[in-house]
Amino acid sequence: MTATVLTKEDQKISAGHRETPTMHACQSDARPEISLPAEKPSLLVEHLSKHFGSCCSYCNDPKAELERNICPQCGSVHAVRDVSFEVYPGEIVGVVGESGSGKSTMMQCLYFDQDASAGQIKVKPYDGGEQNILELSSQEKRRIRNTVFGMVYQNPYLGLRMNYSSLSNIAEQLIASGDRNVLNMCDRGKNLLKRVNIPDRRSIEPPKNFSGGMQQRVQIAKALSNNPPILLLDEVTTGLDLSVQANVLDLILQIRRDLKVSMLVVSHDLAVVRMLADRTVVMLDGRIIEHGLTDQILEDPQHAYTQQLVYSLL
Numbered sequence: 456m457t458a459t460v461l462t463k464e465d466q467k468i469s470a471g472h473r474e475t476p477t478m479h480a481c482q483s484d485a486r487p488e489i490s491l492p493a494e495k496p497s498l499l500v501e502h503l504s505k506h507f508g509s510c511c512s513y514c515n516d517p518k519a520e521l522e523r524n525i526c527p528q529c530g531s532v533h534a535v536r537d538v539s540f541e542v543y544p545g546e547i548v549g550v551v552g553e554s555g556s557g558k559s560t561m562m563q564c565l566y567f568d569q570d571a572s573a574g575q576i577k578v579k580p581y582d583g584g585e586q587n588i589l590e591l592s593s594q595e596k597r598r599i600r601n602t603v604f605g606m607v608y609q610n611p612y613l614g615l616r617m618n619y620s621s622l623s624n625i626a627e628q629l630i631a632s633g634d635r636n637v638l639n640m641c642d643r644g645k646n647l648l649k650r651v652n653i654p655d656r657r658s659i660e661p662p663k664n665f666s667g668g669m670q671q672r673v674q675i676a677k678a679l680s681n682n683p684p685i686l687l688l689d690e691v692t693t694g695l696d697l698s699v700q701a702n703v704l705d706l707i708l709q710i711r712r713d714l715k716v717s718m719l720v721v722s723h724d725l726a727v728v729r730m731l732a733d734r735t736v737v738m739l740d741g742r743i744i745e746h747g748l749t750d751q752i753l754e755d756p757q758h759a760y761t762q763q764l765v766y767s768l769l
C-alpha cells in the first residue's frame with residue numbers, strides 16, 4: 456500500500472472541517488470561547504469521572520487536591536476527573552497525555568468496558584443524543600456497542616480472537632449486530648479486509664500469524680464492520696515501527712475521507728494526534744488541562760505540560 460499521508464488541506468475538505476468549532480466549556484483555559492456549530496455532536500461527554508477505590512469525604516469533593524490522581528487520605532485512584540468534550544460528525548478529536556493520565560479508562564467508560572463513576576455520555580444515533588447512555592440497561596448498552604461504536608484497542612489481544620480466522624472475527628461482529636446471512640457476511644468481511652489491505656488469501660488465517668501492524672488493521676476492519684458512526688481508537692499505532700505507523704495513520708485518514716465517521720483518537724504521542732486530529736484535548740492526571748484546534752495547540756500551547764509536549768516534537 457502507499458504510505459502517502461493526506462495533507463491538512465485534504466483532511467479539512469474530506470471532513471467538512473469547521474473553521475470555528477469549540478470544545479464544551481469544561482476546564483479553565485486561557486483561550487477565547489469559540490462559537491458552537493449549529494449541528495448536534497455525534498458524541499457528547501459531560502463531567503465524566505471514574506475512580507478506583509471506595510473514596511472518602513476528602514476526595515468526594517471534585518476540587519480536592521490529589522497527589523497526581525491519588526487521594527492522599529484514602530488512596531483511591533481518580534483515573535478520570537470531570538472530563539467533558541464533544542465530537543462532531545466526521546470529525547477526529549485527539550486525546551493526548553502521558554501514560555497514566557486516564558486516556559484508556561476514559562475510552563473504556565465510553566465503550567462500557569468500565570462502569571463510569573459519574574457523568575453523562577450522549578450519542579446522536581441513540582435517541583437523537585437526548586439520553587444519557589450510562590443509565591441504560593446492559594442489553595441496550597450492548598446494542599450501542601454493536602451499532603454505534605467501533606473500538607480498536609491498543610492491545611490487539613483485547614479486540615480479536617487470535618485463534619479464529621480474520622474473516623471469522625469480522626463475522627462474529629456482524630452476527631452481534633444482527634446479520635445472519637453467511638454469504639453476505641463472507642462478502643462483507645472480504646471487502647473490509649481488502650479495505651485495510653489484508654490480501655484475500657490471508658483472510659482465513661488467524662491474526663496470531665500476523666505482524667502487529669496487520670493485527671491492528673484487522674481490528675480496524677472488525678471495528679468498521681457494522682458501519683458505526685463513531686470509532687474509538689486507543690493507541691492504535693503504539694509499539695509499531697515508524698513505517699507501519701505511517702500506513703495505519705494513512706488508513707485512518709482514508710477511512711475518515713471515505714466513510715465520514717467521527718473518531719476519538721487516543722495517544723500518548725502528540726505526533727500521532729497532530730497527524731490525525733482536527734481538535735485535541737490534553738489530559739493530565741485524569742483531567743482535561745487544555746483543548747482547542749490541533750493547529751492552535753501546536754502553535755500556541757497554554758499549559759506548561761502542553762508546552763513541554765509541543766517542544767519535545769521540535
Ligand SMILES: Nc1ncnc2c1ncn2[C@@H]1O[C@H](COP(=O)(O)OP(=O)(O)O)[C@@H](O)[C@H]1O
Binds near residue numbers: 524552555557559
Ligand atoms: N483497574 C484499575 N484499578 C486501579 N487503578 C487503575 C485501574 N485501571 C487503571 N488504573 C489507574 O488509572 C490511571 C489511568 O490509567 P489509564 O487510563 O490506563 O491511563 P493511560 O491510558 O492514559 O495510560 C492510572 O493511574 C492507572 O494506574
Ligand SMILES: [Mg+2]
Binds near residue numbers: 558559560609690
Ligand atoms: Mg492507555
Ligand SMILES: [Zn+2]
Binds near residue numbers: 510511514528529531
Ligand atoms: Zn479519598
